[in-house]
Structures are given as structure tokens and as C-alpha cells.
Amino acid sequence: MTPFGTSDDVVFLAALCAALLLLVAGIVERRRHRARLGAVEVRVAVNGSRGKSTVVRLATGALDAGGFRTLGKTTGSEPRLLRAWEGEEEPIHRRPEGPNVGEQLGVVRRAADLGADALVAEVMAINPDYQRSFVDELTAANVLVVTNVLGDHLEEMGPTTADVAAAFGDAMPDRGTVVIAPGPHADALRSAARARGNTVVTADPEAVDPAVLRGFEHLVFAEHVALVLALADVLGIPADAALLGMRAAPVDPLATRLLPVGDPERPALFVNAFGANDPTSSLAVWQHVLDRGHASDGLVTIMNCRGDRIGRTRQFVEEVLGHLPIDTLVVTGSATQPVLRAVEHGDLRVHEVRDYTDLAPNRVVEALLPLLTDRVLLGVGNLHGGGVEIVRGLEQHAVGQRAGTSG
Structure with a gap:
């Protein structure tokens, strides 16, 4: 018997104290995270089946050309942080277990520390619940770009592309702006976005001159450029400045050439x-x-x-x-x-x-x-x-x- 009761009582009290400390630490970190997000004026999440990393890179360049101090984050072939105002990028070193929530918390912390007023982040989750968390909580996106809806990762989001569109529709901001491309599931995305009070902007790939695409040193589709031009228009960036920024954006080392x-x-x-x-x-x-x-x-x-x-x-x-x-x-x-x-x-x-x-x-x-x-x-x-x-x-x-x- 101890002054605090039996040894089992001591173990219980120690576990309870540890749990309370973790709870308090979690609440404090959550408040800090929200404060850091509030310091970044423009928060863009990029979701979709394919082309997310490309669109993040192009958008990071376009926003930088438009006067925003922009930090980009890709999670594709090799996760990277893009410091657009310096024209530099750095690898994100992951733990053996792979990507996790802490990674995005660290990105937001870095954005605030660097004085960024815009963050463009690729949605790194495949699981629909984690996608919602990424858009709503980890990034608190006020702009969402959905690149496309294709038959990829059907094991997690399928079995059909309609199910994939529904998963993307569930991971949308509230009362923000959603930029989408034309396609067979555009109406479903548009309805889901409007149900949460978002303004919907539909990009126009047909308006992109093929000569513009040939100006890039890597493969860029008209849909990619059109999405970023639509995003730039939402943010008041002239199209010619956005295109210059896109061309100057660092290219993924494993991009299609x-x-x-x-x-x-x-x-x-x-x-x-x-x-x-x-x-x-x-x-x-x-x-x-x-x-x-x-x-x-x-x-x-x-x-x-x-x-x-x-x-x-x-x-x-x-x-x-x-x-x-x-x-x-x-x-x-x-x-x-x-x-x-x-x-x-x-x-x-x-x-x-x-x-x-x-x-x-x-x-x-x-x-x-x-x-x-x-x-x-x-x-x-x-x-x-x-x-x-x-x-x-x-x-x-x-x-x-x-x-x-x-x-």
C-alpha cells in the first residue's frame, strides 16, 4: 500500500495524467495550427485522380508571378516543398511509415515561419475520410482545385468513377471557391460544391492555344494550364503573368518528357x-x-x-x-x-x-x-x-x- 492506494491505483493515476497531458498538448497544437493557417491568406488544396503534382507546381509559379509569396507542396513521385519566391525546392524527408498528418502540420508551420501569404498543397490522402480532413482541417482550404475524375485508386474510392467523384465531392471547403475541369462528372462535382456554399469555376481547356503548351519543357496538358488560369483569374492574376509564372515554375525531376x-x-x-x-x-x-x-x-x-x-x-x-x-x-x-x-x-x-x-x-x-x-x-x-x-x-x-x- 502506498499513500495513493495500491500499486494498481498508482499505475492508473499515472496513465490518466499522461492521457490528460496528451489531450492538453493536442488542444494547444490544434490552436497553434489554426493560428498559423490564419496567417496564410490564400490556401489552395489540389485534389483529383491525376495531374495534381503538375497543377501544384504550375499554380505555385502562377501565384508567385501574381505577387503572392507562395509555398507549394507536392506529394507525387517525390514529395517536395517549393519556395516559389526563391525558385528553389527541397525534398520532404518522410519517416519509414510514410506520409502522415504530422507532415502537413509541418508544412503549415513552415509556411507561417517563412511569411508565405499563399499555400498550394496537393491532397496526399487517398482514403475519402482523410481527404476531408486534409481539406477542412489540415489545410482549411479556401480554394479547391479538382484536376479530374479517372479510374485510379478504385480499390479505395470505387468501384466506379462515379464513386470517385462522390469522394472528391465530400472533400470540399465551406463557402470557398472550387475550380473544376469539364468532364463526365463535372455536374456531380458542381452540385457537391454548391451544396457547401462554394462558388464554382469551370476551366476551359479548349481556350488554351496549343502553342502555349509547346512552350513548356515537359508534358503539360491543356486541362492543367486551363485549371491554373482559372485559379489565377479567381485571385485577380492576369493570364499573361500567370503563364510566365507557370513556365518559370520548377519542373518535377520525374515529369514526362x-x-x-x-x-x-x-x-x-x-x-x-x-x-x-x-x-x-x-x-x-x-x-x-x-x-x-x-x-x-x-x-x-x-x-x-x-x-x-x-x-x-x-x-x-x-x-x-x-x-x-x-x-x-x-x-x-x-x-x-x-x-x-x-x-x-x-x-x-x-x-x-x-x-x-x-x-x-x-x-x-x-x-x-x-x-x-x-x-x-x-x-x-x-x-x-x-x-x-x-x-x-x-x-x-x-x-x-x-x-x-x-x-
Whole structure:
């Protein structure tokens, strides 16, 4: 027996005190977070299926050109903080368990400490509940940009794209502004936004001159530029200033480019579409290659598979690979059986298959070297799980100047 009772009583009191301290600390941190958010005048969250990192980068540049001291945050291929007023960026070092709430708290703290008056942040959550928390609490967004609604991450938000649109519609600010692109689910997004008292602005990709897109050194779609122009208009930034800012924005190191590689006299053209990991975006990249006048003869398609994305692999077999004029199919990564079975059963017709299942990415690059002459190499499927290393390996064989989207 102790003055406080039994030893069990002491343990209980200690646990209770610890819980109370954690509760108080949480309340204090929450108030600090809200105060920091209040110091940042413009808070833009960017959600959607694909293109979020690109839009964050373009928007960060546009707002900076419009006079806002803007901090951007991407969570795509490599999470980054973008200090637009310095033209610099820095990596976000994550813990082994991956992204968490504390990461965004730290970003808001950094924005306040740096005196930013605008924050443009990519929604890093896939789970619909976490998306709501990100928009409402972690960012307290007063502007939301929704890039598109595509058949990606259907396991978490599906099973249909209508369900994905509903998830994005549930993660909207109150009495703010929502910028959307035209599309089959635009009406659903518009209704969800208005139900929460938001003003809805619909971007106009048709108004973007193709010559504007060719002014970028990486692949940018008209929808991306139109969304940022609409955002700029909401904030009173002239279109010409916004475009200058977009062009000056730092480019993602793993952005899709048309990169000459291999033979200096007759180089191949490597197109990194690994990050466009849904069928619609992947085929749009291929269409862009054709629109730039590059021939489809001898097309080498590198399909990089992931063991934890078997559903995506099957989807690509059905909705992407069969729609490409593949001459040589290179299969890399793990859990590649759906692709190889489709070829074996005649569902995919290609001239040659190279099975590099579980082969180290540097060995894959070595095996590709004899193919780097006068043809297009298109990487699709997954950026992670070997895609990043393949991209960087092929970049070591770049020739001349990097090609932009003008090809």
C-alpha cells in the first residue's frame, strides 16, 4: 500500500495524467495550427485522380508571378516543398511509415515561419475520410482545385468513377471557391460544391492555344494550364503573368518528357509515362507523342508492374497495352503474370516480348541499350517499384538537349 492506494491505483493515476497531458498538448497544437493557417491568406488544396503534382507546381509559379509569396507542396513521385519566391525546392524527408498528418502540420508551420501569404498543397490522402480532413482541417482550404475524375485508386474510392467523384465531392471547403475541369462528372462535382456554399469555376481547356503548351519543357496538358488560369483569374492574376509564372515554375525531376537517348545520330525517343498510372492519362501521353509527329513504327513499350498493384496491371492489359501498336513489349517489375498470360493466350499481339520480371532496374537499362536507335520507348504502368530507377538510368544515355513537349 502506498499513500495513493495500491500499486494498481498508482499505475492508473499515472496513465490518466499522461492521457490528460496528451489531450492538453493536442488542444494547444490544434490552436497553434489554426493560428498559423490564419496567417496564410490564400490556401489552395489540389485534389483529383491525376495531374495534381503538375497543377501544384504550375499554380505555385502562377501565384508567385501574381505577387503572392507562395509555398507549394507536392506529394507525387517525390514529395517536395517549393519556395516559389526563391525558385528553389527541397525534398520532404518522410519517416519509414510514410506520409502522415504530422507532415502537413509541418508544412503549415513552415509556411507561417517563412511569411508565405499563399499555400498550394496537393491532397496526399487517398482514403475519402482523410481527404476531408486534409481539406477542412489540415489545410482549411479556401480554394479547391479538382484536376479530374479517372479510374485510379478504385480499390479505395470505387468501384466506379462515379464513386470517385462522390469522394472528391465530400472533400470540399465551406463557402470557398472550387475550380473544376469539364468532364463526365463535372455536374456531380458542381452540385457537391454548391451544396457547401462554394462558388464554382469551370476551366476551359479548349481556350488554351496549343502553342502555349509547346512552350513548356515537359508534358503539360491543356486541362492543367486551363485549371491554373482559372485559379489565377479567381485571385485577380492576369493570364499573361500567370503563364510566365507557370513556365518559370520548377519542373518535377520525374515529369514526362520526350527525351532523345542512345545513338547520337539516330536517337530513340524515351517517353516516361510511368507516373501517368491510369489508362486515360497513359493513352493521352501516347496521343501527344503522335501529335508531335513521331512515328509509331518499332514502338517499344516498357510495362513496369508492382506486386501490390495487380489490379492496375490487369487494367493496363485490358485498357492500355491492347490499344498501343507495340512492336517490342518489355515486362519489368514483379507480379507480371497478367501481362505474360495475355501475350501467351493471344489477347495481346506483339512482335517480341522481353520478360525481365524481377530483374534489377540497372540490368533492365543495360538490356535496353541495343534498342536505343530510331524508335519510341514508352514507359507505362508504375513509377515506383523500379520505374524511377529505369528513368534515371535511361537519362544517363540522353543525347543533345532534352526535348520538350514540342518533340
